[in-house]
Amino acid sequence: MEITYHQEILAPIDVVxxxxxxxxxxxxxxxxxxxxxxxxxxxxxxxxxxxxxxxIREGGHTQQYHGTVTEFDPPTLIAVELHSAxxxxxxxxxxxxxxxxxxxxYHCEIVLAxxxxxxxxxxxxxxxxxxxxxxxxxxxxxxxxxxxxxxGPDE
Numbered sequence: 001m002e003i004t005y006h007q008e009i010l011a012p013i014d015v016v017x018x019x020x021x022x023x024x025x026x027x028x029x030x031x032x033x034x035x036x037x038x039x040x041x042x043x044x045x046x047x048x049x050x051x052x053x054x055x056i057r058e059g060g061h062t063q064q065y066h067g068t069v070t071e072f073d074p075p076t077l078i079a080v081e082l083h084s085a086x087x088x089x090x091x092x093x094x095x096x097x098x099x100x101x102x103x104x105x106y107h108c109e110i111v112l113a114x115x116x117x118x119x120x121x122x123x124x125x126x127x128x129x130x131x132x133x134x135x136x137x138x139x140x141x142x143x144x145x146x147x148x149x150x151x152g153p154d155e
Contacts, residue, residue: 005106005132009140011147013097016104017075018146019139020093021047029138031131032057047072054082087112100147106136 009016019025023036037053050069055062063084071079071092079092088111096103 001110001112003106003108003110003129003132005136007104007136007140008098009102009104009143010100011102011143012100013075013095013102015147016095016102016139016143017078019143020078021074025142028142029135030056031135031138034062085113102143104136104140106132108132 019029026036027033033054033056035055037055038050039053040051042052043050047069048071052067052069054065054067056065057063065082065084067080067082069078069080070090071077075097076095077093079090082089082091090109092105092107094105094107096105
């Protein structure tokens with residue numbers, strides 16, 4: 001299964017990118033994200049290959065998803081892979097600067113592990129897309145709010 005999403009955000013690219021790479025800012029827009037752990041440490045200088053664990057609250061239960069940073073090119077690209085027993089997800093966030101605006105492109109490929117999981121994924125596809133839209137709306141709102149509070153280049 002594949003999901004794509006595109007939106008224009010009225011904020012500079014570095015502001016939007018900060019919400020994708022900063023763990024505390026991610027918690028503000030990524031619904032249910034409680035913590036991010038780095039079992040082998042967080043590689044700040046070159047994050048590609050960095051392993052992480054997202055702990056996410058879903059419907060009253062806590063789930064852990066293991067992931068790896070697969071691409072990192074600030075401030076235009078972050079890609080990660082997440083996996084569990086039920087699925088593997090590849091997510092790419094691409095940003096393009098348009099002055100004080102940012103073109104934001106999201107691409108996600110989901111591979112479900114079994115026929116049961118594929119059936120459940122099909123049945124709850126609408127919920128997955130609704131959650132994505134909610135998260136992207138929140139990311140846009142937070143980025144735009146920060147951009148408004150931020151002084152301009154000539155201040």
